[in-house]
Amino acid sequence: MSKTEFEFTDSVMYVKGVGPQRAKALEKLNIFTKYDLLTHYPRAYEDQRYITPIAAAKIEEQGIFIGTLSNINLRETSRFKIITAILRDNTGSIQVTWFNQEYLMKLLHTGTRIMIVGKVKFDSWNGVLSINQINSFSILEPGEKITLGIQPVYSATATITQSVFRNAIQNLLDAMPPVKEILPAEIIDKLNLIPLDTAMRQIHFPKNEEILSRARFRLAFDELFLIQCGLMLIKRKNTIEKLGISCKKNGALVKKVFESLPFTLTGDQLKTFKTVAKDMENKLPMRRLIQGDVGSGKTVVAMLALVKAVENGYQGALMAPTEILADQHYNTFVKMLGDFGIRIGLLSAKVTRSKKTRAETYEKIANHEFDIVVGTHALIQDEVKFAKLGIVITDEQHHFGVTQRANLSRKSEIVPDMLVMTATPIPRTMTLTVYGDLEVSLIKEMPPGRKPIKTSVKTVRSRKKIYEFVREEILKGRQAYVVCPLIERSESEKLNYIDPATEMYEMLSKGIFKGIPCALIHGKIKPAEKDEIMTRFHGGEIKLLVSTTVIEVGVDVPNATVMVIENAERFGLSQLHQLRGRVGRGSEKSYCILVSNSKQGAASARLDLMESTTDGFKLAEEDLKLRGPGQFFGEAQHGLPDLKVANIFRDIEILINARDAAETFVTTESDLNYFAELRKNLALAYGDKFSQINQA
Numbered sequence: 001m002s003k004t005e006f007e008f009t010d011s012v013m014y015v016k017g018v019g020p021q022r023a024k025a026l027e028k029l030n031i032f033t034k035y036d037l038l039t040h041y042p043r044a045y046e047d048q049r050y051i052t053p054i055a056a057a058k059i060e061e062q063g064i065f066i067g068t069l070s071n072i073n074l075r076e077t078s079r080f081k082i083i084t085a086i087l088r089d090n091t092g093s094i095q096v097t098w099f100n101q102e103y104l105m106k107l108l109h110t111g112t113r114i115m116i117v118g119k120v121k122f123d124s125w126n127g128v129l130s131i132n133q134i135n136s137f138s139i140l141e142p143g144e145k146i147t148l149g150i151q152p153v154y155s156a157t158a159t160i161t162q163s164v165f166r167n168a169i170q171n172l173l174d175a176m177p178p179v180k181e182i183l184p185a186e187i188i189d190k191l192n193l194i195p196l197d198t199a200m201r202q203i204h205f206p207k208n209e210e211i212l213s214r215a216r217f218r219l220a221f222d223e224l225f226l227i228q229c230g231l232m233l234i235k236r237k238n239t240i241e242k243l244g245i246s247c248k249k250n251g252a253l254v255k256k257v258f259e260s261l262p263f264t265l266t267g268d269q270l271k272t273f274k275t276v277a278k279d280m281e282n283k284l285p286m287r288r289l290i291q292g293d294v295g296s297g298k299t300v301v302a303m304l305a306l307v308k309a310v311e312n313g314y315q316g317a318l319m320a321p322t323e324i325l326a327d328q329h330y331n332t333f334v335k336m337l338g339d340f341g342i343r344i345g346l347l348s349a350k351v352t353r354s355k356k357t358r359a360e361t362y363e364k365i366a367n368h369e370f371d372i373v374v375g376t377h378a379l380i381q382d383e384v385k386f387a388k389l390g391i392v393i394t395d396e397q398h399h400f401g402v403t404q405r406a407n408l409s410r411k412s413e414i415v416p417d418m419l420v421m422t423a424t425p426i427p428r429t430m431t432l433t434v435y436g437d438l439e440v441s442l443i444k445e446m447p448p449g450r451k452p453i454k455t456s457v458k459t460v461r462s463r464k465k466i467y468e469f470v471r472e473e474i475l476k477g478r479q480a481y482v483v484c485p486l487i488e489r490s491e492s493e494k495l496n497y498i499d500p501a502t503e504m505y506e507m508l509s510k511g512i513f514k515g516i517p518c519a520l521i522h523g524k525i526k527p528a529e530k531d532e533i534m535t536r537f538h539g540g541e542i543k544l545l546v547s548t549t550v551i552e553v554g555v556d557v558p559n560a561t562v563m564v565i566e567n568a569e570r571f572g573l574s575q576l577h578q579l580r581g582r583v584g585r586g587s588e589k590s591y592c593i594l595v596s597n598s599k600q601g602a603a604s605a606r607l608d609l610m611e612s613t614t615d616g617f618k619l620a621e622e623d624l625k626l627r628g629p630g631q632f633f634g635e636a637q638h639g640l641p642d643l644k645v646a647n648i649f650r651d652i653e654i655l656i657n658a659r660d661a662a663e664t665f666v667t668t669e670s671d672l673n674y675f676a677e678l679r680k681n682l683a684l685a686y687g688d689k690f691s692q693i694n695q696a
């Protein structure tokens with residue numbers, strides 16, 4: 001194939017050394033095109049630059065040995081089939097040991113020349129040194145030239161071995177024309193980057209460590225730069241390229257509501273609202289993330305923003321992730337805003353269940369008879385048409401991806417302002433990537449008068465004592481939650497130690513809490529019933545609420561001061577932190593008791609961390625370390641492509657550099673051709689992940 005015909009989007013099948021059969025096998029590794037193969041970067045390297053003379057072999061040291069075999073012998077024990085042989089070069093000899101690979105007996109003969117990479121151990125059976133942790137070895141053909149160097153190690157499969165990969169990628173590199181530079185020269189100069197072409201070749205077969213590390217840097221930078229440009233282009237498309245609305249300075253209505261608040265805003269709340277107000281007064285659509293730990297008081301900031309939109313003649317929508325939360329916000333708003341003539345609507349399953357109320361609600365939204373509509377996902381149904389939507393606020397929606405956020409704002413001719421509120425403390429690396437299309441405000445300060453929550457980890461053995469304590473608190477006038485990981489026991493959980501909500505409820509309400517109003521709430525309970533239970537819990541009538549994680553987000557009952565979390569080892573740290581945030585909301589001392597299966601092991605270490613800190617950021621960082629970003633955000637949902645080279649925890653410096661460069665680039669680069677090239681590269685690397693920016 002001539003070089004001019006080379007296309008990165010060609011099937012990998014056409015790479016010399018691949019072919020249709022191996023191409024099929026490569027699909028398992030998500031390798032379809034030549035570009036995919038080129039960017040199947042090594043997961044590790046083997047330093048094969050220096051051959052160890054056998055006489056210099058040292059115990060516990062790794063080496064590369066070349067020599068000829070003799071004395072090949074197979075021995076069987078009850079557990080192993082062990083091949084031993086003697087390997088000899090012109091400096092000396094050493095034993096080699098293979099475990100459970102008897103098929104090698106057919107391939108290895110006296111006189112066979114091999115190259116072997118492995119670790120030297122002491123073989124106590126024979127009382128000699130032996131190479132027996134073998135990383136790789138190959139049989140050398142007579143006269144075969146040995147390539148020494150840093151060898152790539154790829155994620156391989158049974159059929160596509162290391163040598164197939166090395167060979168195919170070398171062939172691809174040989175056939176491939178120089179890779180076109182995608183970065184502007186200024187960036188390359190400023191950061192002293194090596195050319196892209198060099199980086200892509202050297203990452204596979206590096207000459208030395210220095211060039212390998214520069215190749216890695218270059219590719220990690222490009223990767224993060226491309227993603228950042230993608231995010232910036234989304235941001236730009238949502239802002240500069242679209243006309244937003246612009247509100248007037250805070251007027252009488254905002255001021256009246258502000259003055260009627262039952263408390264003084266904290267410094268951070270005030271600062272955040274001022275920033276939000278400024279965003280709203282700006283002609284560009286607002287795209288802002290408010291990040292504030294549980295209980296930091298985000299709702300009131302959202303409410304003021306909604307009031308500001310209303311004052312300017314617009315409608316506002318607040319979307320909550322659960323029915324319970326939508327209800328709660330609705331009730332709060334009615335209570336706090338009703339007097340000012342602001343008309344509040346609720347749109348959730350409760351309303352949409354009946355055809356009549358649903359139609360009525362839709363009509364009132366469309367006719368601007370509601371100023372503020374609070375709802376669940378029901379809000380983003382196609383049938384919901386707002387007369388004049390000015391602001392969309394999503395609460396606790398850390399499960400929304402970049403793409404979904406962009407879709408939400410399509411609900412309206414004008415581009416509404418958008419505010420996202422999350423209680424999940426998001427590490428900085430994440431706000432730069434997953435939330436890279438949003439500006440960030442932080443509410444760190446807690447409302448005054450909060451008492452720290454006392455957290456303790458207990459085992460099931462203390463259960464009786466725990467619930468006696470809960471009972472005492474209830475008798476003092478408080479309320480309590482008991483949270484369980486499951487609704488009911490499934491087949492597979494029969495044998496495990498686990499106490500589902502239904503069983504806990506039975507046990508507690510008929511046992512120690514007999515005579516005290518208890519209730520059970522979980523995802524399978526009908527919405528109407530859920531409503532009723534929550535209303536009665538809010539009202540203080542129900543004292544003990546046994547639940548699953550349906551109460552995880554946002555529920556605000558200040559009189560509830562005790563939370564018992566059963567099978568606490570089953571929850572992630574961030575989730576436990578969210579749950580714990582349901583107590584400690586009033587002025588009474590609060591308690592969180594984590595009941596765990598055992599006091600040993602990794603799970604218990606995690607729980608101890610809960611005991612020692614209430615810092616949501618710290619817990620989230622730990623969670624991320626333990627579970628990875630995919631688990632943390634839900635792989636499919638965060639909507640960002642997987643990274644091949646960069647690691648957003650390790651490469652934070654590169655990330656910040658890439659972000660700065662991307663920002664300058666996207667905001668100052670007026671050459672549309674350059675954008676076209678950038679978009680092409682984004683599509684090549686990430687498929688349709690960033691497709692929305694191509695729909696300009």
Ligand code: ADP
Pocket residue numbers: 263264265266269292293294295296297298299300423447448554556558585
């Ligand atoms: P979150 O940020 O977790 O959503 P909320 O908005 O639900 O927190 O607020 C938690 C509780 O704190 C609510 O009961 C709210 O009324 C109260 N609150 C909010 N701001 C203040 C403040 N500045 N002073 C006192 N209490 C406040």
Ligand code: MG
Pocket residue numbers: 298299395396554
């Ligand atoms: Mg909240």
